[in-house]
Amino acid sequence: MKNILTVLALAAAGTLPVAAAAADPAKPPVTPDSAPAALKGVTPQAGRTELPPMFKELDQDKDGQISKDEAKRSAEVLSNFDAIDTDHNGKISLIEWNAHEKAKRLSQQSARPGGLPE
Secondary structure, X not given: OHHHHHHHHHHHHHHHHHHHHHOOXXXXXXXXXXXXXXXXXXXXXXXXXXXOXXXXXXXXXXXXEEEHHHXXXXXXXXXXXXXXXXXXXXXXXXXHHHHHHHHHHHHHHHHOHHHOOO
């Protein structure tokens, strides 16, 4: 009987995070269709092990994200932090970083005469 109660308690505890997530309609899950426009079409490159040099330099604690405190090492990143942090969790992920870099490159290309890359 004790084993059955333990199993039931563990099973119930395992469903709590799922139930909590399902019960919060204010934060619907991000799907490819609901992702912010800046993230659409940006996927992590398979097998990629090398981080962009600036991202790597700013990520001082090597957690794979840049906090606002870490961003203080770059005036440009700090001034654009809220725009780069598209999910507004207080950290810039590699996906958010890559999306921002891609948008920056596209903006620079369109600013050139004829919109052609150099």
